[in-house]
Structures are given as C-alpha cells and as structure tokens.
Amino acid sequence: MERYETSTHGLVQAVHDGTSELIWPMFLAVVVLSCIATRLITGLQSSQHEQDPTEPRTARLAPYWFPWMGHGVSFLWNHVNLFTRLRDSMNEPVFGVYLRGIKHDTVVSPSMIESILSSQDSSSAPALDQALQNVFGDRTLVRNLNMDHNREISDDVPSILNRGPFVSEASAAFVRLAQQNTPNLVSFCRSPVDQAPWERSGLVKLPETGDQSICEVNLLALVRGFVGHITTTFLMGEAFVEAFPGALENLWTLDNNFVTLFVGTPRWVPLPGASAGYAARDRLLHIMAVFYRAFTAWDDGIDPGIELRDLDDVSELVKQRMRTFRKLELSPAGSAAGHVSLYWDLMEHTTKITFWMIIHIFADPALLKDIRREIAPYVKSSRPSRQETGFPFEEPPKLALDLEKVLTLCPLFKACYYEAMRLHSAGISFRKMETDVTLSESTDEAAYNLTEPRTYRIRKGEKAILFHGVHHHDFRYFSNPDQYDPLRFIVTDSASGAKRADARTLTPFADGLYSSKSNSFTERATLAFTAGIVSMWEIKSTSGKSLAVPGHKTTWGAFRPAKDVRVKMKLAV
Template structure:
C-alpha cells in the first residue's frame, strides 16, 4: 500500500498542478456564463410592456457583453447597427449600452427636432471629452469658469456664422479658388514643383500625343489636400501652411483614429494607427502653439520671425480667439488644443464631402451636363489667346466665379450637394439632459409607422441622448429609393408662390442643436463654389475609360471616407 501513498508535499504539488490546468477552462466558462446571463437578463428587460396612451419606457436593446454592451457593434458600423436595433425594437426611441453607460437613441425626425431645439440639453460633457482627445489633458479649456466658458466655447465660435465673417470669408475663398482651381493639377513631373495638394496624390503626367496633357492622380487625396489648403488658408492665413507644410497630413492621420481617441484608447494600445495618431496630435499641438505665439508677437508689433512675418490675412474670428486666450491667461500650448479642434472641424468633413460630390457628378454624364449648363452664367473658365495677351506663349487658364448667383439661381447644383450630404454623411449629435424631458412624435411620423396615436417617451435628467441623423437619411419611410442618387428629391415648390427652391429637409450633416454647426454656412458656400469651378475647368474620367464606380464607404468621425482611393485622369476643358 505504501507505494500508493503520497507525501504532504506531493499532494500539495498535485493540487497545484491540477488547479493550474483548470484555471483557463474555469475562466472561459465563467465568461461564457456571464455573457449568456447578460443576454438573458437584458433580453427580458427589453420586453417590458408599455401601456397605450401613456409615456412609454425606453427599452434597452439586448446585449451579450457586460460593461462593453454594444460598443464593438456600434464602432464597427454605427449606422447598420442602429438600423437593426430600431427594427428589432420597433420603436423610434431605444437605449443602447456602451462602456457602462446607457445611451437613449432617437431615430424619429420629429423627436430629434424637439430635442435639438430644447433648452434642457447640454453637450458640455461631450465637449470636454473632445478637448481631452485634442490634447487638453489637464482640462484647461473644459474647466473654465461659467463666464469664460460661455465666451470661449459659444461667443467666439458664433462669429463663424455671423456677418461680417460670412461675407469676408466668402470673398477670400472665392479669390483663392479663382487662383488655385486652374492649378488643381499643374502638370509638373517633379514633386518639388508641384503644389502642396498634389504631392500626396501620386501625380503622373501623361503625354500620349494628344492635343492636351493629362494627369493621372488619386482623386480623394488630391481633393482632400486641395480643400484642406483652401479652408486652412481662408481661416488661418497663408503663413501657417508655408511654415508647416505637413500640417494637414497630420490632421488626416489624427482623424483616422480620432473616434478611438475620443473613447480614451491609450497610445500604447496595439491597434494599427493609434500610436501614429497620437504622434500627429503632438506635432499639431507644437505647430499651433508656435503659430499662436507668433501671432501674439505680430499683434504686439514685435517681429515674429521670417516664417510668420505676414499674418494680416488671418480671419477675424481666429484673431479674436487668440486675443481672448491671452486675456484669459491661457498659454500658447493650452490654447493649441482649441485651435486644433477648430482646424479639424473645418477640414475633415468638408474635404470628404467635396470628393463625394465630384464623384457623383462625374459618374452621371447627364446630370453633369445639366449642372454645367445651369452654372454657366455664373462660373466661366477660359484661356486667353495669344492675340489677347500679346505674348508668344499660351497663358494659363482663368476662371470667374459669381458666388451669389450660384447660391441664388443654381438649384440643381445645391440639390446635388444636399443629396451628397444625405448619402455620404452619417452624423450623430450627442446630448445630456439637464432636466427631465418629455418627447412626443408628430402625427405624421405616427402615421408613417401605421399608428393611430403618437408615442411619447420620458427622458430623465442626467441621461445621455444620441440623435442619429445618418439612419434617417437612409430610411425608405422618409426618402424613396434611399440608395439612389436623386438630387430632385431636394427641389421643392413653394405652395404659395409657386417658386422652386432646394431644401435640405431632415438632413443634418454638420451637427445639430439650437445653434447648429458653427461653420456650416461657410462650408456650403465653399464647397458649392469649388464644385462649380472644378467641373467648369476640368474633365475627370476613370483610368479605364468606363463610368465611375462609386467607392464603398469607410467609417470616420463624420462624413464617410472612401474604402479606397480611385485613380483618375484629369484634362483641362479650356
């Protein structure tokens, strides 16, 4: 029997060995059990009944993972996820669970509107997280006192949507477009001789014995760089891009992973692109702090150095922003995160939308022809002849732009722009309630849902709300054939006057709220002028000579990115 006996040490060793072998199976079984239990409990809670005629409870979509909840599905494709959640819950308001927080999600146009105009909502918590992602790690900009906060985050941004800024920036932008659209591609083979926006688009000059030279380029990179240069110059002046020619490249790198940075994902996380985004943010903050300090010196009459010798062309809202930062005692580095938020917001959506708008127009030759005819009285591209100039060589092309005429009379151009916003943006607005709020859908929305009585929901103080505009923009109940590009859906007739106009309906591409996006008026004017000038000056076709294939969407922080760039051939029309 002795040979079967174990010493105390041997018994302990056997128990330890057996325990170590069981740790991972036990851990796995525990996790599976937690996930199943979470799904069962959340599923039961989601089926809680409502009493007709009373305020309905906001039910939570069932989920599998504790704490994470719907985070992974939402991040992967928030539009598809929200559409499926709406259909599963069969409700215009439902809750999703992410990162330990419940978010009430609204997908009814009338309810979204009522929340957007409500005075009991705030975006302050969201704004603080955004500034932290932009580099305000210690919360200097997010924790200003009430008066200073109102000045810095509301009064100053409101300048972007008021006169005289709108008129002034429109004039500046038009002049920049008149100067630069003829140089959209310069046909320079050497990167050194190319413009900033050409250098990242892999330009290849083609001379195939035709009358005109052609350029083969990556269209998205070209358009994004061009719009970025125009926007940044109009807002911050020419000197900043001359001093920091890679500034916009860092903005694009930051934007690629900005949603993850908003969630607080640290730099060391092994996710492709996160570390590069943090590095780009650091370079951007250093550049903008240097720019801020140079402006203060220039404003005080001190020579800021060769790079920033002329800062007169900085827009007035940005001048006021820097002066206010100084009066509030903010250092250049502390102010830099605020400048970065503005630089990012004014560039990333506009550049993406400009690309999609061009692609949709060039993909439809009939529509392109109609819009060219519509804008022809207001945008004219021409090349002066040798007889006109008296020079023995050919002059570069020129373009004239009547922006007010475009805005007032070119309904099809505007409607195609709004249709691009509907199809190629999927924005959301985030709010937190400062008081209880009761929201009721309109009779029209109830009728669309085949209900006799509109539904009413009670949202409690302190709860988070997501207004998902992107889901509505692809809802067949509100837009017939939502996957089809049809600008005519945005041209409406005034029942009183019989006049026609382009109306955006329920599309909110630049954010929402009582004041809306601060730069939306500037963005619309700029992008309409850019599109009109580009299609007047240039012919663009795919490399294979066939019709354009619209690229698939890739998720971003605002307007969609293309899944991959498209290679095109560009030839001057004049």
C-alpha cells in the same frame, strides 16, 4: 524516500502544466459565458420593461452582449449599422444604449431631434468635453474652467460663423483663392519640387509618352489636399501654411481615428489606428501651441519670429478665438486642444463632402451636363488662344466665379450638395438634459409606424444621443435612400413655377462640435471649390469604364471612401 519525492515533484509538475494549459480555455469560457448571460439578462429585462400607459414612456434599454462595454464594441466597429439595426429591432423612436457603464437615451425621430436641438433644456457640453479630452488631448481647458467660461468658448463660434461680416469675408476669400488655384489643381510638372502641396499628396503621375495633357491622380487625396490647403490659408493665414506644411496630413490621420479615440481607447492598446491617432494629435497640439504663442506676441506688437511674422491675413474667427483664450488666461499648451478641435470641425465636412459631390457629378454624364449648363453663366473657364494673345505659347486658363449667383440661381447644383450631405454623413449629437424633457412623435411619424403618437420623458441629468444617419437613410422619408438623387431636394413654387433647392428635414440634422454642419461657411466653401473643378476639369476612370463611386469607411461626421479612387484628369478648356 528519494523515489517518493521524485514522484511527488512529478505529480506537482504535471498538475502545474495541466493547469497552465487550461488557463486560457477557462478564461475564454468565462468570457463567453459572461457575454451569453449578459445578453440573456438584458434581453429579458428589455422585453419585460413595463410602461404606465397614462405616463410618458422611458427609453427601453436595448439588449447587449458585453458587460460594462455594452454596445461599445458595435459602436466602435460601425455606429451607423448599430443604430439602424436597433431602430428596426426596438421599433421605437427612443431607446437606450449602454456605453462604458452608462445608459444613453438614443433619439432617432426627426421631430424629436429637432426639438432637443432647438431646446434650451439641454446642453452639448458633455460631448464637447469628451471630444476635447479623448480626441484632442485637453488636460486644462475643461478641467480648469467653469461651465460659463466653457460655454463662452464654444458659443462664440456659431455666433461668428452666422454673422454677415464673417460670411462675406469667407465668400470673398473662397472666390479669390478658388479662381487663383483651381487652374493649378494639377500643374503637370514631373518634379515634386515644382508641384503644389496638394499634388504631392495626390500622387500625380504623368504618362511617359503620348498626350502630356492627361495625368493620373488619387482623387480623394488630391481634392482633400486642395480644399484643405485653401481653407487653411483662409482660416490660419499664409504664414501658418508655410510654417507648418505637415498640419493637414496630421489632421487627416486624427480624423481617420476619431471614433477610436473618442470612446477612450488607451494609448497603450496595440491598435495601429490608436497609436497613429495619438501621434498625429501630439504633433497638432505642438503646432497650435507655437501658433498661439506667435499670435499673442504679434497681437502685442512684438516680433513673433521670421516664420510667423505676418499674421494680418488670419481670419477674424481665429483671431477672436485666440483673444478669447488669452482673456481667459490660457497658456499656449492649455489652449492647443481648443484650436485643434475647431480646426478639425471646420475642415472635415468641407473636404470630404466636396470629394463626394465631385465624384457623383462626374460619375453621371447626364448630371454633369446639366450641372455645367446650369452654372455656366456664373462659373466661366477660359483660355485665350495664341492668335488672341499673339504669343507663341498658350496662356494659362482662367476661372471667373460668381458665388452669390451660384447660391441663388443654381438649384440643381445646390441640391447636389444637400444630397451628398444626406448620403455621406451620419453625424452624432450628444446632449445632457438640464431639466426633465418630454418628447412626442409628430402625427406623420406615428402614421409611418401605424401607431398613435408616442411620448417619452428623458430626465434631468440623463445623456441623450441624437443619431442623424438613421433618418438620412430611412425609406419612409427618402425614396430609394441608397441612391444619389439630388432631384429629391428640388421643389417648384406653385405660383411662379420657379425651382429652388430645399434642404427640408436635412437642415437640423448636422450638429458639429461647435456649430451646425449646415452653416454658411461649409456650404459656401464646398460649392465654390466644386463649381470651379466641375467647370474647369475633366475627370474619368483610368479603366475607361464609368467612374465608380466607392463605398464608405465609417468615421465621424462625413464618411471617408473605403478606398481612394484613381482617375485621369485633364483641363476642359
């Protein structure tokens, strides 16, 4: 009997051990078979999607591998490659993608995208809501406010950004701060205590011996820190910059992980990017809650505390937005996500596009020479000699910038901005249809595909993704689309022969959370900072070879470089 029990126990144990060893291979097999079955079924459904030739088409769903997640894995990994590949394989200007159990109609036709963006029959609320909740951590703003209030919060931004007084205020501030700070882009101080905040992030290194007027820096970190510091000073005021020196670094961390958070990656998922993104977001929410509380006290004439006592220089955009939140009776914690999202929306394109403009201009000596010649009458760098001043030491260099003349009389320089936007941004706009919408290809677009113009219907309640990057890199609209060529945006007036920069179809293809990325604020800030740096500084590769433009790291909106670029810098005057 004892032998029987021992034998039985051994058999049970063997079965248990064998089953344990098979669990993971069986689980993996089930997952693989599920993915294969999903791909076969969705591929068959896509190929057999019948359309009534007398009626507008409906978007044909692109095949996918993963149940429920659909195209979500590819979207998270590289949304640019995903939509470009699907555009080519589906050969249609409108097609469906499946993300987390929901079908989205993806539109890549330029004329159709422009129609939706300019239409009153669609709403951007779903994208704003999803970004506010998933990326910026909102738990009150969307949930507790009705749609009218939600729209009031988002619509007040573009109305202010395009208003003359704010544009004038921003231009004057950018010119003043650029003239004041560009000569000190690098101070050549060895001690971090004596360096400006952007220098510390740029890891400035001075040579131990030899020419002390040359230094090595990380160009992206330096430019992003410099532009971010100045833009934050204008938007939030000097007291904010001094009280919260870590705000920018947290914003960059959040930007680096925007897509990961946007698709709803839970906090507990063991991804370094997700955990860092959530931590940075929490710190930013705390900063904005403190800032909002101080501003409301200051607005009431109450002393908000010594660190945030002087808030007179906060921009009118931020002041009005905080007063709107207060009118809606939002608490400091409840309004924080709205402040962080606007801060990110205004900063991310300005900082990154400035970097891309600078590195492209300095990587092409002929272009650099032409740009300097064009802007020279309106952007002047100078340094008085010792003989002129009579002092035994050199005076610091000075910058004089006429931004309005640069905007109107420097077409090549402005075209460099448009080309950087085209080549280094691939924004995505989300819309929800408020009514049935019918879209038609333009005759020119249909001719590219050797077809008759096709018409599609997106029904009320359906969600649409407008992907701008496919158009930006389409050889049918831009010859050699992977090449940086600002001349593609230069047009010559047939009557006068005068040249000007024309964004053409690029203009409507830059939708942000709160406003178009092609707004005057972003353009003026980017051109002011770039003009000052190009005029006043020399930037070269540390290797002595030509400066190389890095590849992309896929992020939201404007791309980050795949890696930072180590360069040598010295004053040009």
